[in-house]
Amino acid sequence: DVKVTQSSRYLVKRTGEKVFLECVQDMDHENMFWYRQDPGLGLRLIYFSYDVKMKEKGDIPEGYSVSREKKERFSLILESASTNQTSMYLCASSPGSRSEQYFGPGTRLTVT
């Protein structure tokens, strides 16, 4: 079974802190994704990566950056957390073009 793990299930941070969300997949997938999920807005793509050190902006990249130094690991970085970044963050991976994505359990981030 494909396994995607996220470093924390729940996280509480203060406004202005730098926040790192880590995601690891164990299936040698090429593509990895970060989404945020908010009530009434559904899932929105923040960034994705199709190869090591490669990244592409999604629909809502503002206020976020990403890092992919190894194929299995994809990090989401909030340079200076703000209260409007309080959300559920979901990581996913997929093996290739037009393929299904496999999701991690999510990190519920609260910024106070």
Next chain:
Amino acid sequence: GNSVTQMEGPVTLSEEAFLTINCTYTATGYPSLFWYVQYPGEGLQLLLKATKADDKGSNKGFEATYRKETTSFHLEKGSVQVSDSAVYFCALSAGSGYSTLTFGKGTMLLVSP
């Protein structure tokens, strides 16, 4: 651009009732179509998929048929259980290159005993 439209929820059913959740899409080319399920407090799980017209995806008693002529991918189950209570997302992947997904807003299903 690509888009997915799902019926608004919540859908409230009694156990053993028949379930339909409607999903229609707009896409360039011939997309792959997916249904995902999300249980409370968890990530999304792939429920089923279909990659070409007239394909039927099925899993755990759920089915959906890829209808190109009506651009639809409706989710059905003959007899729901309380444990099926969750949010269901329809999604598509279209175009060349990366496998980004376009999601519907999700439909909450509540099944009572």
